[in-house]
Amino acid sequence: MADELETRLNPQAIEAALYARARERGDFSLSPDAVLDGGKDPYVIVIPPPNVTAVLHMGHGLNNTVQDVLIRWRRMQGRGALWVPGTDHAGIATQNVVERQLQKEGKSRFDLGREAFEKRVWSFVEETGGTILEQLQAIGASCDWERTRFTLEPELSTAVREVFVRLYEKGLIYRGEYIINWCPRCLTALSNEEAEPVELEGRLSHLRYAFPAEAAGAAAKAREAGGEAIGQGEDGRWFLTVSTTRPETMLGDTGVAVHPDDDRYRPLVGLSVELPLTGRTIPIVADAFVDPEFGTGMVKVTPAHDPNDFEISRRTGLEVLNVLTPEGAMNDEVPDAFRGLDRFEARRQVIRKLKEAGLFAGDEPHRHSVPHCYRCETVVEPRLSEQWFVRMAPLAEPALAASRDGTVAFYPERWKKTYEEWLENIRDWCISRQLWWGHRIPVWYCRAEGCGDVICARVDPEECLACGGRELERDPDVLDTWFSSWLWPFSVFGWPGKTDDLKAFYPGHTLVTAPEILFFWVARMVMAGYEFMGEAPFDSVFLHGTVRDAQGRKMSKSLGNGIDPMEVVDQYGADALRYTVLSLCGVGTDIHLDHEDLDSAFAPGRNFANKLWNAGRFTLMSVGDGPVRPLHEVSDFLDPADRWILSRLSSTADGMTRGLERFRFHEVVELAHHFFRGDFADWYLELVKGRLRGEEGDASREAARAVLVHVFDRTLRLLHPLVPFVTEFLWDRIPWPEGVERPESLARAPWPERDPEYEDAGAERSMAGFQELVTTVRSLRKEYGVGEGAKVELVLTGMADEARSAMERDAGRLRALARVEGLFFGTAEGRGVGASAVLLDGTEVFLPLAGLVDLDRERERLQKEIERLDGQLRGSEQKLGNEGFTSRAPEEVVQKEREKAATFRDQRDKLSEKLQTLRAE
RNA sequence: GGGCGCUUAGCUCAGUUGGUUCAGAGCACCUGCCUUACAAGCAGGGGGUCACAGGUUCGAAUCCUGUAGCGCCCACCA
Numbered sequence: 001m002a003d004e005l006e007t008r009l010n011p012q013a014i015e016a017a018l019y020a021r022a023r024e025r026g027d028f029s030l031s032p033d034a035v036l037d038g039g040k041d042p043y044v045i046v047i048p049p050p051n052v053t054a055v056l057h058m059g060h061g062l063n064n065t066v067q068d069v070l071i072r073w074r075r076m077q078g079r080g081a082l083w084v085p086g087t088d089h090a091g092i093a094t095q096n097v098v099e100r101q102l103q104k105e106g107k108s109r110f111d112l113g114r115e116a117f118e119k120r121v122w123s124f125v126e127e128t129g130g131t132i133l134e135q136l137q138a139i140g141a142s143c144d145w146e147r148t149r150f151t152l153e154p155e156l157s158t159a160v161r162e163v164f165v166r167l168y169e170k171g172l173i174y175r176g177e178y179i180i181n182w183c184p185r186c187l188t189a190l191s192n193e194e195a196e197p198v199e200l201e202g203r204l205s206h207l208r209y210a211f212p213a214e215a216a217g218a219a220a221k222a223r224e225a226g227g228e229a230i231g232q233g234e235d236g237r238w239f240l241t242v243s244t245t246r247p248e249t250m251l252g253d254t255g256v257a258v259h260p261d262d263d264r265y266r267p268l269v270g271l272s273v274e275l276p277l278t279g280r281t282i283p284i285v286a287d288a289f290v291d292p293e294f295g296t297g298m299v300k301v302t303p304a305h306d307p308n309d310f311e312i313s314r315r316t317g318l319e320v321l322n323v324l325t326p327e328g329a330m331n332d333e334v335p336d337a338f339r340g341l342d343r344f345e346a347r348r349q350v351i352r353k354l355k356e357a358g359l360f361a362g363d364e365p366h367r368h369s370v371p372h373c374y375r376c377e378t379v380v381e382p383r384l385s386e387q388w389f390v391r392m393a394p395l396a397e398p399a400l401a402a403s404r405d406g407t408v409a410f411y412p413e414r415w416k417k418t419y420e421e422w423l424e425n426i427r428d429w430c431i432s433r434q435l436w437w438g439h440r441i442p443v444w445y446c447r448a449e450g451c452g453d454v455i456c457a458r459v460d461p462e463e464c465l466a467c468g469g470r471e472l473e474r475d476p477d478v479l480d481t482w483f484s485s486w487l488w489p490f491s492v493f494g495w496p497g498k499t500d501d502l503k504a505f506y507p508g509h510t511l512v513t514a515p516e517i518l519f520f521w522v523a524r525m526v527m528a529g530y531e532f533m534g535e536a537p538f539d540s541v542f543l544h545g546t547v548r549d550a551q552g553r554k555m556s557k558s559l560g561n562g563i564d565p566m567e568v569v570d571q572y573g574a575d576a577l578r579y580t581v582l583s584l585c586g587v588g589t590d591i592h593l594d595h596e597d598l599d600s601a602f603a604p605g606r607n608f609a610n611k612l613w614n615a616g617r618f619t620l621m622s623v624g625d626g627p628v629r630p631l632h633e634v635s636d637f638l639d640p641a642d643r644w645i646l647s648r649l650s651s652t653a654d655g656m657t658r659g660l661e662r663f664r665f666h667e668v669v670e671l672a673h674h675f676f677r678g679d680f681a682d683w684y685l686e687l688v689k690g691r692l693r694g695e696e697g698d699a700s701r702e703a704a705r706a707v708l709v710h711v712f713d714r715t716l717r718l719l720h721p722l723v724p725f726v727t728e729f730l731w732d733r734i735p736w737p738e739g740v741e742r743p744e745s746l747a748r749a750p751w752p753e754r755d756p757e758y759e760d761a762g763a764e765r766s767m768a769g770f771q772e773l774v775t776t777v778r779s780l781r782k783e784y785g786v787g788e789g790a791k792v793e794l795v796l797t798g799m800a801d802e803a804r805s806a807m808e809r810d811a812g813r814l815r816a817l818a819r820v821e822g823l824f825f826g827t828a829e830g831r832g833v834g835a836s837a838v839l840l841d842g843t844e845v846f847l848p849l850a851g852l853v854d855l856d857r858e859r860e861r862l863q864k865e866i867e868r869l870d871g872q873l874r875g876s877e878q879k880l881g882n883e884g885f886t887s888r889a890p891e892e893v894v895q896k897e898r899e900k901a902a903t904f905r906d907q908r909d910k911l912s913e914k915l916q917t918l919r920a921e
Numbered sequence: 922g923g924g925c926g927c928u929u930a931g932c933u934c935a936g937u938u939g940g941u942u943c944a945g946a947g948c949a950c951c952u953g954c955c956u957u958a959c960a961a962g963c964a965g966g967g968g969g970u971c972a973c974a975g976g977u978u979c980g981a982a983u984c985c986u987g988u989a990g991c992g993c994c995c996a997c998c999a
Contacts, residue, residue: 007959197996204999243999257999291998299999308997368998414925418994421924425995515994550932552992572961583947584933588926590992592933603961604947610961618958666935670946685958768942775965782953782965 009613011573015725019137022728027747028142030082032504040080044508045071046489046537047083047143048521049151051090052125053097056135058547058555058581059514061565062591065578066544066665067512068141072721073660075142076751082505083142084492086149087129091481092186092375095437098124114436121437135566139574140724142747149492151484152439159491160439160484161458163532168443168456172391173431179307180430182383183373184328184343188434189387190373191480192427193520195380197369204366205247205351207300208239208359209256209273212281218267227264229296233358240273241361242300245368247354248346250275251334252323253282255301257312260286262297276359277350278335285316304384322384343381388432388441388477396426398530399523408526411542411663412588415515422519429524431480438478447471486524489537496532511538514546542663545590547581552592563595568602575723576605582722583673585665608673609726612719615681616730619712622692623705623735630737631710637703641687643763645711646755648679654754656718672719680715683771709734714752773845776837780847795846859915866908866915 022028034040045067050060067083075081098121099109109117133148149156167173181195182188208231211219219238223230229240242256253275258265265284272281282301289312290299303313304322313320325331330338330346337353338346354360371380400423402408403416410416432441444461446453448469455461455472463470484491489508493501507529513522522541529537548554549561556562568577580602584591593601638646652675659668688708694701713734720727724747731746743749777794780786838844 008961245999289997294998301999306997306999308999311997369996412926415994417925421995518994546993586934589934594932599961600948607947607961611959614959614962616958621958664937666946670935673946681959682963778964779966785953 009573009610009726011575011609011725012570014729015140015569015574016138018725018728019140022142022745022747023145025745027745028083029144029146030080032500035080035504036500038080040078042505042509043071043074043079043081044505045083045510045512046492046508047085048511048513048517049086049088049149049485049488050132051093052087052129052132052150053090053094054132056132056139056565058563058565058591058593060132060136061139061568061577062544062547062581062585063512063514064136064139064141065581066542066585066663067510068139068578068724069582069665069721070510070512070660071142072724072747073751075747076717076720076749078750080504082144082147084147084149084505085133085136085141085143085145086147086488086492087132087151088481088485089125089150089152089438091433091435091438091478092188093481094121094125095435096186096375098437109436117436138569139565139577142724147492151481151488151491155494156484156487156491157439159487159495160479161442162496163487163528164442164479164483165456165458166532167390172394173388173456174391175386175388177384177386178389178430179305179310179382179384180387181371181380182326182385183376183378184326184381185376185378186373186435187326189385189430189432190380191430191482194374195371196374198372199367200370202245202366202368202370203363204243204245205363206241206243206361207247207250207276207354208233208241208361209275209282209300210359211238211240211271211273213237215268215271215273218271221267222265225264225267227268227297229265229298239359240268240298241296242298243295244300245366246305246343246347247350248330248338248343249302249305249323250300250350251278251330251338251346252302252304252321253300254303254313254319254321255282255316256284257287257290257299257301257316258284258297259290259292260288262290262292264292265298276357277337277353283318285312285318287312287316305382307382310384320384324381324383328381387430388443388475388479390429390431392426392428392527395527395531396423396523399423399526399536402526402530402536407539408536409540411540414588415518415541415543418515419518419523423523429480431483432475432477433480434476435478438481439484441475441477441479443475444472445475447473482520482524485521486528487532489525489529490533506533506537507535508538509540511541513541513543515543516546518543540663543588544585545588547591547593550592550594550596552590555595561595563593563598563601568598571598572602572606573609573725575609575725576602579605579608579669579723581605582665583669587662587664587666605723608677609723611677611681612723612726612730615676615685616712616716616726618685619708620730620733620735622689623708625735626696626705628709628735628737629702629706630740631706634699634703634706637699638707639687639691639700639703640763640766641684642703642707643758643760644767645679645684646707646758647760647763648675649711649714649752650755650759652679653714653718653752657751657753660721669722672722676715676719680711683767684711706737709737716746717749717752720746720749769839769843772839773843776839776845777847780837780845784847786847793848795848797844797846863915866912870908 035042047067048063050056054060071081071083095109098117101124102108102112102120112120129150133145136143137145164173181190181192183190210233216238219230219240220232223232223238229242230238231241232238240256244250256273258269260269268284269286270284272283274280275282285301289308290297299309301309301312301318303310303318303320305324310320312318321333323331323333324343328343330341330343332339334346338349341349351360351363372378373380400420403410403420403423410419442456442458442460444455444457446455446464446467446469448464448467448471451464451467451469453464453466455465461472464472487495490502490506493499493505495502511522511525525537529535546554547563549559551561553559553561565577580593581591583604584593595601652671655671656668659665659671688704691698691700691704692708713731716727716731716734720731728746731749736742773796
């Protein structure tokens with residue numbers, strides 16, 4: 001570690017070493033004893049486990065910075081703060097990565113076989129799985145790394161299996177044939193949440209199905225009744241028209257449906273039509289799902305490839321005909337001409353063939369949302385298949401109640417409603433995935449003749465429980481990745497064992513995550529929490545925004561608009577990264593960062609860290625090595641500036657605490673910034689400079705040193721959760737007052753609370769007046785070009801008596817100011833030529849200019865400027881006086897011209913006034 | 922189709938229960954300074970009819986209604 005306080009902050013030189021030392025010291029670890037025996041009030045966060053194959057992106061950067069701030073703050077508050085880290089095995093995502101690797105070697109997972117493939121994934125995970133956790137360390141995440149968990153490790157697999165069996169035994173897990181979302185590329189089922197709708201411009205095609213001759217009468221009647229779907233071809237044959245966005249599915253149609261109350265089509269119900277291209281005849285049925293108002297009021301029914309159609313088939317008894325292979329090609333159920341064709345090719349062919357047959361009634365553009373696989377973005381195909389489901393309604397009830405009664409609170413609050421609506425309309429969860437990487441479903445089927453028993457067990461069965469046969473076959477599927485994630489808040493603590501960890505750390509407290517996984521994960525965790533632990537896994541959910549680029553687009557790999565947090569850490573340090581994202585982290589707002597200009601994107605954090613570094617260096621150097629008195633020993637020697645900064649410290653601590661309690665990070669950063677930069681660095685340090693240079697042993701100097709050390713210590717504590725590295729580096733070097741116990745580390749130093757003893761409204765008011773005076777003088781000097789080095793005499797008049805006596809009392813402070821500003825305060829004698837301004841309290845500041853500036857030149861300068869403005873103004877007024885201009889030019893332009901004129905006039909008048917002052921001699 | 926949110930300085934955003942302390946911050950911009958902590962800095966400065974139109978009120982960025990634009994979530998409309 002760099003032991004020198006180098007001139008420039010070099011994050012690379014200090015961060016890694018500081019982090020390693022903090023870990024060694026055990027700053028981040030917590031044993032359950034601290035809670036169970038030590039009486040510490042726990043504060044627990046379990047990390048949203050990143051995918052094991054992931055590398056850190058800005059979303060993680062934001063998410064984990066926020067968690068770390070909370071954990072570090074609570075730890076300093078003396079809570080038993082525990083942040084449990086870990087990774088998710090991420091079924092599809094990880095399997096995809098390894099499959100792509102295999103592809104490069106010209107192999108598929110089937111070439112390897114299940115066992116070898118799983119081994120391959122494991123070795124991949126073991127090689128690369130630690131990456132993201134190391135990256136979290138680089139941004140300062142103070143997790144208890146001894147507790148790192150993985151959703152597919154043996155202990156957690158036990159939890160998964162236990163949960164599956166329990167739910168199965170309770171009748172909440174069932175197997176059934178339903179339409180699910182099928183990804184033809186991943187070859188697996190997807191839950192509704194995993195099928196992401198993408199709004200696309202598609203085509204709505206209209207297809208004609210011909211009536212057999214005997215139905216002609218009924219068709220004609222329906223036509224007469226206003227049935228727009230019914231028509232008569234040139235050949236005299238009657239047909240009906242249905243519409244679809246997926247024409248190829250007509251090959252799987254097994255019926256046409258109308259609304260039961262639709263009088264137009266009533267005569268047709270029970271009759272049949274000829275399904276083109278297939279030689280099949282399909283019935284017309286009535287079902288209430290059909291909206292008579294939409295389109296023609298007639299719907300083709302494809303039970304195997306549309307969820308609604310499937311439901312219709314269940315109610316009406318229509319046949320179910322699957323016409324697609326798992327890969328999304330047409331299967332053997334369709335006529336030869338289409339067999340083996342990819343679905344999109346089949347779509348073209350169907351349309352071509354229908355056109356040839358004169359049964360294509362045209363198409364039109366149609367915007368609609370098409371579900372895509374959330375992992376690979378392939379168009380998802382609704383497909384009938386046998387899958388495992390969890391019956392969710394019973395689980396949703398307590399989770400819903402928890403939100404309604406506030407047991408679980410959401411920040412920002414509007415997500416509460418979204419969450420509740422999802423739970424109110426909850427649908428069963430498809431949990432089986434046709435993958436090899438994941439928790440295998442603990443179900444066996446007995447293949448013995450005539451048995452067919454299904455066994456769901458905690459321990460792999462050797463033989464059939466029903467018939468004793470040994471021909472058991474395990475279900476090939478694995479569980480949805482979220483089936484292990486929803487147990488995470490307690491599985492990480494050893495559930496289903498009855499562990500001390502569980503006793504001490506469950507339930508946890510805060511969940512920090514993105515709104516995208518509110519349903520995937522948050523809601524399900526609450527459900528699992530109640531079902532298996534009897535209470536919610538956390539009491540607050542903070543949902544932060546999405547990280548976007550300068551154009552507002554979500555950062556993503558495919559757009560190439562991402563920012564690599566590691567690059568930011570390398571260039572500007574973890575503190576800069578953290579500070580920047582926190583300063584942008586308002587409740588409910590997204591975060592915009594320009595990926596093309598990291599320098600300016602991270603300037604706020606970089607500048608802040610650097611300023612802290614410099615102010616810290618100065619503080620440490622100025623205080624020096626000599627013994628420092630504790631604050632309470634110097635209370636009789638406090639300067640007004642000391643009282644002021646102590647007062648500000650107290651209110652800042654209070655404000656920051658309240659901000660953190662409400663997850664208002666932007667506000668917290670602003671308070672910290674205002675106090676540290678505005679109050680501490682800009683004013684206090686400047687004001688104590690003079691006193692610090694005094695004689696050793698001088699009471700005012702010792703008071704200043706004591707206050708400085710105290711305030712700097714507390715400031716670093718307040719800033720530590722935000723910027724842990726620089727603060728710790730500096731804090732370690734603070735000379736400690738004699739007789740005061742030094743906390744073992746900054747990470748565990750007590751969080752500064754509000755301290756009413758030092759709150760001093762009088763000192764704040766008087767300082768505010770003082771600051772105004774100084775600012776005003778600076779402004780006047782600047783305006784009249786009085787050089788910064790020049791000493792000026794000031795005359796203050798019209799002061800309230802109160803203010804005057806306060807000022808006399810604070811003579812020392814004014815002298816300090818005089819040194820800094822090069823000002824001199826004199827008494828009012830002849831006022832002469834000068835500039836003046838009136839402060840808020842009525843005091844008039846008069847700055848005599850004679851002798852300081854060349855008055856003649858100043859008058860000349862002003863005169864010239866006034867003439868220039870006057871010319872501009874005349875030009876502008878002339879333009880406005882021109883009717884041609886005002887009537888013909890666009891309103892906006894005229895308006896702009898008026899504004900310009902007003903500005904010229906204002907400025908001219910202002911300068912004229914100034915000139916008057918100068919001439920007042 | 923339903924629900925929610927946003928619109929404040931060139932950019933990104935703060936503005937808690939309507940009121941001197943509210944029109945702010947950071948970045949960008951302009952001017953002057955390399956003042957022995959800091960030029961990744963200091964000091965000073967310009968810039969906003971708080972989307973638009975109504976309404977409530979003594980008083981509205983803040984509350985109500987409507988309009989426009991943008992965004993998000995949910996949804997089985999072929």
